[in-house]
Amino acid sequence: xxxxxxxxxxxxxxxxxxxxxxxxxxxxxxxxxxxxxxxxxxxxxxxxxxxxxxxxxxxxxxxxxxxxxxxxxxxxxxxxxxxxxxxxxxxxxxxxxxxxxxxxxxxxxxxxxxxxxxxxxxxxxxxxxxxxxxxxxxxxxxxxxxxxxxxxxxxxxxxxxxxxxxxxxxxxxxxxxxxxxxxxxxxxxxxxxx
Numbered sequence: 256x257x258x259x260x261x262x263x264x265x266x267x268x269x270x271x272x273x274x275x276x277x278x279x280x281x282x283x284x285x286x287x288x289x290x291x292x293x294x295x296x297x298x299x300x301x302x303x304x305x306x307x308x309x310x311x312x313x314x315x316x317x318x319x320x321x322x323x324x325x326x327x328x329x330x331x332x333x334x335x336x337x338x339x340x341x342x343x344x345x346x347x348x349x350x351x352x353x354x355x356x357x358x359x360x361x362x363x364x365x366x367x368x369x370x371x372x373x374x375x376x377x378x379x380x381x382x383x384x385x386x387x388x389x390x391x392x393x394x395x396x397x398x399x400x401x402x403x404x405x406x407x408x409x410x411x412x413x414x415x416x417x418x419x420x421x422x423x424x425x426x427x428x429x430x431x432x433x434x435x436x437x438x439x440x441x442x443x444x445x446x447x448x449x
Contacts, residue, residue, distance in 0.1 A: 274429055281339070281341055285334065288331045289335045299321050322403070323401065327407070330412035330415070333412050333415055337420060337422075340426075344426050373427055373430055373434070374431065380427060391414055391416075394413055
C-alpha cells in the first residue's frame with residue numbers, strides 16, 4: 256500500500272515538474288520573441304537614422320530597410336503574448352478584476368466562484384483554439400500570405416497562436432485539477448483554503 260502511494264506521489268511530482276518546465280519553456284519562447292522585436296525595431300531605427308543623415312549630407316537616401324519589419328514584429332508580438340499567458344496565469348501575475356471575489360467572505364463561496372471563473376475561461380479558450388486551428392487550416396489550404404515585401408505564410412504566426420493557446424488551456428486544466436485536489440484557490444486568489 257505504501258509503495259503504491261509512494262509511486263503515485265513520485266508520478267505526481269514528475270508531472271508537476273514537467274508541467275512547470277513546459278510553462279517555463281513557453282516563457283523562454285515569449286522572451287526570445289520579445290528580444291527579437293526589440294532587435295528588429297532597434298535595427299530599423301538605426302537604418303532610418305542612417306538614411307536621414309545620409310540624405311542630409313549627400314542629397315539622397317541609401318534606402319536601408321528591413322523588409323516587412325512591421326509585419327514581422329507584429330507576428331513576433333503574437334508569439335510573445337500567447338506563449339507568456341500560461342506562465343503568468345500559473346504564477347498569478349495576470350491582471351484580474353476581483354470586484355466580486357473581494358466582496359465574498361465565505362471561503363467556500365469564493366472557491367466556487369473562482370472555479371466557475373476558471374471553467375468559463377477554459378471553455379472560451381477551447382473555442383479560441385478550435386477557431387484558431389480552423390483559421391490556420393484555411394490559411395494553409397488557400398496559401399494565404401502577408402501583404403508585405405516578404406510574403407510570409409499566415410499559418411506560421413497562426414501556429415504560434417495555437418501553441419500558445421493550447422499551453423494556456425493546459426494551464427487552466429492544471430489549475431482546475433489542482434484546485435479540486437487541494438481545495439485551495441489559485442495563487443492569484445491569495446491561496447485561501449476551503
